[in-house]
Structure formats: structure tokens, C-alpha cells
Amino acid sequence: MSGIHPFRVLRAGPLWITNGVITGVLALLFAVLYVGANIDPVDHMKKLPVGLVDADKGATAGGEHINLGTRITESIIKSPASGGGIDWKVMGEKEMKEELGEGRLYGALVVPADFSSSATALTSTAATGTTGTSARPTLTVLTNQSAGSMGSSLARAATTQAAESASRQVGEELTARNAAGQAKLPVAARVLLADPAAVTVRDGHPLDSHSGLGLTAFYYALVLVVCGMLSANVISGQVDHALGYTHNDMGPLRLHRPLVRATRVQTLAIGSTVMIGLSSLMGTLVMAGAIGLMGMDAAHLPLLWLYSVCAIAVCGIGALALLAVFGTPGMLVVTLVFIGMAVPTAGATTPIEALPGFYRFLAEFEPLRQITGGLRSILYYDAQADAGLTRGWVMMGAGLAVAALFGFGVTAWYDRTGMDRIPVETKPGKTAVPAQGAARPGTP
Template identity: 85%
Template sequence: MSGIHPFRVLRAKPLWITNGVITGLLALLFTVFYVGANIDPVDHMKKLPVGLVNADNGAGAGGKQVNLGVQITESIKKSTASGDEIDWKVMGEKKVKEELGEGKLYGALVVPAGFTASTFALTGTATTGTPARPTLTVLTNQSAGSLGSSLARSATTRAAESASLQVGKELAARTGQAKLPAAARVLLADPAAVTVEDGHPLAPRSGLGLTAFYYALVLVVCGMLSANVISGQVDHALGYTHNDMGPLRRHRPLIRATRVQTLAIGSTLMVGLSLLMGTLVAVGAVGIMGMAASHLPLLWLYSVCAIAVSGIGALALLAAFGTPGMLVVTLVFIGMAVPTAGATTPIEALPGFYRFLAEFEPLRQITGGVRSILYYDAQADAGLGRGWVMMAAGLAAAALFGFGVTGWYDRRGLHRIPAEARPEKTAALA
């Protein structure tokens, strides 16, 4: 025994410096990733996809056929008022419903049928139709993300109100000096009523479009945390580490294993336990908590695969980096992943660096697949296809990286117990 009091280690500068650097870096990185990504989504918004539909069939006025819907959609499309914040996509009613139902649009602005006739009827110059205040319809899509839907709703409402004022100017020009009641003139100045409708209604107990994100987050966290548990338990089973259970410490006889073999054992265990975890996640979310979900067999299979891939990826990082690996895992699967998942803040409203991360961050890919299963009838084009492809690519990358690095360690003789510390070496020296 050294006779040195344990608390004297607090005098060691390296202990403070090393831990200070690591914890300080973590605090800074998490602040940058979480706060930086969400601090000003409106300012960073670029090309948020929003549908623009003209269902108006026009009307005769003054001996000419006029279609105000065409004028409105062309004006909005060419307008520079929103800069490049909104990507207006002109399409038909059927197409807009399809893309809202696939999560490809955050909202839409619809000029309904009869808009021109209803508008000119207010002036008494229309040849057909009955006087009725025209409407412009704003469609929302909460399933694509509540913040994204809110941003789209705000932009489309502004566009609709601006279009109404522009139509009002045209009506004023048409009526000229005609004597109209004051109330009628006020109405003609801003003739269109703006109505808001849900373009893709969600089932009850869908968390306002956030259950897919939280469910996917659970899958990633299960994979990440179970990798840490499995890594430690495999090391204990092989006799490389102690296992402390409260006041008890257990140590098994050493079973020599290469780093590649150790990673293979952990990965096999992860695949088997993913069946259990995926089942319990689905049962807990749907069976116990009552989350709205369809395609339950597919949801279960996707859950199992997502946990397995996340877990094997985490195991590969732990095997490659050792003790610091858990910090790397935390940054990759949580720190960089949550802000770039596209569930809270849309990808189109993130700064460029975060958009780059979103292309390969696992949580975004997994969230897209879960969202497709829960909200979009498991359509491949709605994110499920990309989810499967990116999970397969992630598994391949994790296997190549993990087994490649550990194989290199083994070939270089970088064993987990250095030769000079092995029992037989010590005995030989004695």
C-alpha cells in the first residue's frame, strides 16, 4: 500500500485538465448542435416545399373569359416577397393530396373552383354564378412536422392575403366610378376569405405529428445504450474487466479473445436482444400507451432492425475508440442526430452545416421510415424506402469500420492485454 490518501488525487493537475477539456467540449458541442440548429429557423429557411393549386375554372366578364386563379398562382410563383424561403410547387388537386400524404409538402395554397365567378359576382358584372364571397384555402400538414407545417401555414396565409388585395385592386379598376355602398367597397378591397384546413389529417393519439420522432428516438437510444451495456458485459464474461454489483465485485477467469472476436460476440448478442427490445418498444408504445399505429408487423420488424443497426454501429465505435468511444457514440447518435432529424425543425429551416449532417445521421433516416409507417400508409416514397436503404448502408459502414479497425489492431499485435502484462510472461520472468 502506498499510504497516500485517496483525496490527494484531486491535487493532480492532469485529472482536472483532462476531465475539464472533455466535459467542457461536450457542453460546448451540445450547445452548438441543439441551440444553433433551432435559434432562428425562419432566417435559415430555404426552399420549404409548399403546393400551389389552381382549381379555378374561370368565368366570363365584360365579354372575355377571365381566370383569376391563373393570375394568382403565377403572381405568387413569380413573387420575390418570400425570397427563396418557399419553393412553390404548382400542381393539380390530386397531386397535392398525394404529396401531402407522403410528407413531401409542408402545406399548400388552393384556389378553389368557382373563385373567379364568386369574385366577379361581388361587382355584379359576372355572367354566371351567384354572389358569394370567394375563398382561398390554406392546407396544413402536421404529419410533416409541427414547426414546418406552421412555417408553411404562415407563408401561404400571407400569400393568400396578398393575392386577395391584388384581386381587390383589379375589382376596383373594373367597378370604376360605379356607386356602391360603403360596405361593398370595403369588401371589394379585400374580397377573398382565407380558410385553413388540415391537408392530411392524423389519427388521434398521434402526438400532433411527433410520435414518429419520439418512437424513432427510443429505437436509437435503445441501440446506443444497450451497446454500452453489452460491451461491458461481454468484457466481463471474457474476464477482461470486473463487474461491480453494489458492494460486490466479481471477476471471471480470463478467456483470450481477439478484438475482432469480441466485436463479433457483442454484435451477435445485439442482434438477438434487438428482437426483445423491438418487441417491448412496440408493445409499450402501442399496446400500453395507446399510440396510434397501423402496419404493426412492419413497425415491429422496422423497430428490431433499427435497434440492431444502431447498436452494432455503437459497438463498432466502442471497439475502435475504447473508453472515449461512448462520448463519440453520444455525439453521433444523440448530439448531432436530434437537431437534424427533421421532426422538430424541418431540414429546409436548418443552417447549411446541419443539412449536411442530416444526409447521413441515423436518427433522421430512422424517423423517416417510422413516419411513413405511422402516418403515410407505409409508402416507400414517403421515407420508408430511404429508411431501409440507409439502414443497410449504415450496417455495412459499421461492419467495415468496426471489423476493419479491430482487425488492424489484431494484426499489429495491439492486444487488449499487452504481452509484458500477461500472466505467463510474468511467470517466465520470475
């Protein structure tokens, strides 16, 4: 037994260097991943999908048929003001409502059917000085918080700016048509003609008050991923303890079981089986806590339960595969994959279209984004397949296949090359050397 005082290990350089490198790299990576993704979403925004609806039927003024709605939509599309940040999608009202209801649009700008007639009528009433707010043409800005609160806010700002610019453009045309009597108009009438359209903002896809302003899907998905990730760490340790490869500290008690020889492949298979079995319990309790205790708004409960159970199982098996391949450092890898790189790329806070290119690349396969998309479909879009549910199922299946191939493939290679889990002293031809402090045979 060594007579060295335990605190003397604090003088060991490798203790400080190893832990310093690991913790320092983690601190730097999390700062870069989290802050870097959200530091300037407006500047990084590219092709944020926003609907543009021209329902204007036009009007006749001075013996000429005009359609101000067509001119407005054409000028918005051609305008360089958005700088490629907004992807204006010209569509009809029905299509716009469908895409808002599937989360494909972050917002929309609607030119109503009576826009031209209201605008031209404004010219004639202005000449008599009888203009009023009731006669003003209206442009409607629709938001969509279900697609993401920040994305909806970015779309609202851009769409409102476009609507205000369109109003001034219409004002220039109305002023030109009334140029002869412009000087005779009251000041209030001239001001109104210069900026005639009223811009109204309303929710294009209303959500229940218990939907967290469109964020419950993200936080619910985060819970599922964390459950899978953390339970994998627990299950991995408990399987090792059950097989006798590690001891289990329960407060002041140290428990150790007799060694049961198992290959790395067998160990991973045991852990995956336990994960699949416990995923039903965890998925049920997540639903009970979120919906039953906290009152989260939700529909399609059987589908939500099945999706939750599968998401936990897939994330858990993926984490178990990483732990089996990388060993002790595996938990750091798991944390980076399922949390560090996943949260900024989930598209819940900052939309994917407003992320730097590297983060958009990660978002294509990071599990949290895929799971969030499926949950949005179930919670907000009536479980429509095209609203993210199909992609969620497909990506979970692909993730499970990749995890199984990677985990079992690498561990099988470990076993074949002699890097198995059987201690050297217990292999045939070797003399077992009992460890100090080992439990007596028959003790737990």
C-alpha cells in the same frame, strides 16, 4: 500498499484538466448543435416545399373571359416576398393530395374552381349594396402536421400571407372594373371589394389524436436509437466481464471471471451477436410500451416490429464498433453521433429546409433522420415506399455496412499490429503477475 489518502488525488492537476477539457467541449458542442440549429429557422429557410393548386375554371365578365386563379398563381410564383424560402410547386389537386399523403409537402394553397365566378359576382352585387359573406370567393390553406409541426407552421404562415396578398390583388382588379360606380358604393361594399377573398385554413392530411401532432414517429425513432446506443454500452461491458478482461461491480460486490483470451475482432463479433439477439426483445418491448401501454396510434404492426428491431440492431452494432475502435472515449463519440448531431438534424422539430447548411449536410446521413422518415411512412402514410420507407431501409443497410467495415477493419488492424486484448503478462514467454485483490481460482 500506498499510505496516501484517497482525497489527495483532488490536488492532481491532470484530473481537473482532463475532465475539464472533456466536459467543457461536450457542453460547448451540445449548445452549438442544439441551439444553433433552431435559433432562426425563418432566416435559414430555403425551398420549403409547398403546393400551389389552381383549380379555377374562370368566368365571363363584360363579354371577356377571365381567370383570376391563373393570375394569382403567377403572381405568387414571381413574387420576391418569400425570398426563396418557399418552393412553390404548381400541381393539380390529385397530385397535391398524394404528395401531402407522402409527407413531400408541408402545406398547400388551393384556388377553388368557382373563384373567378364568385369574385366577378361580387362586383355586380356590390353595386346594389347586397354583398354578404356568403358571396365571397375563398382561398384554402392546407397544413400538414404529419410532415413536422414547425415545418407545417412555417408553411401555413407563408401560405396565408400569400393568400392575403392574392386577395388584395384581386381586390384591385375588381375595384378597377367597378371604377365608374365606386363612389356610389356603400362603405362596407368598398371595403369588401378591396379585400374580397376569405382565407380558410384546414388540415390537408388529418392524423389520429394519438399521433402527438405528428411527433410520435420522431419520439419513437429516438427511443429506438437510444435503446441501441445504451444497450451497446451495457453489452460491451458485460462481454468484457464475461471474457475476464474487466470486473463487474454489483453494489458492494466485485465479480471477476477467469480470463478467456479473445482478439478485438472476436470481442466485437461476440458483442454484435448479443446485440442482434436482444434487438428482438427490445423492439417488442418498445412496441408494447408505446402502443399497448400508452395507446399510440399505429398500423402495419408486423412491419413496424421488424423495422424497430432492425433499427435497434443497426444503431447498436454501430455504437459497438465505435466503442471497439475508440475504447473508453468511444461512449462520448457514440453520444455525439447518435444524439448530439442526430436530434437537431432529424427534421422532426425544425424542418431540414430551415436548417443552416452544415446541419442539412449532417441530415443526409445521420441515423435518427433516416429512421424517423421510415417510421413516418409506416405510422402516417400507410407504409408507402416513396414516403420515406425505402430510404429508411436503404440507409440502415448502408449504415450497417459502414459500421461493420469500420469496426472490424480497424480492430483487425489492431490485432495484426500486436495491439490485441491479451495482457502482456499472460502472453507466451511472459511471467504472469497476479494482481492484488484478484479472486481465487474457481470464484466467480
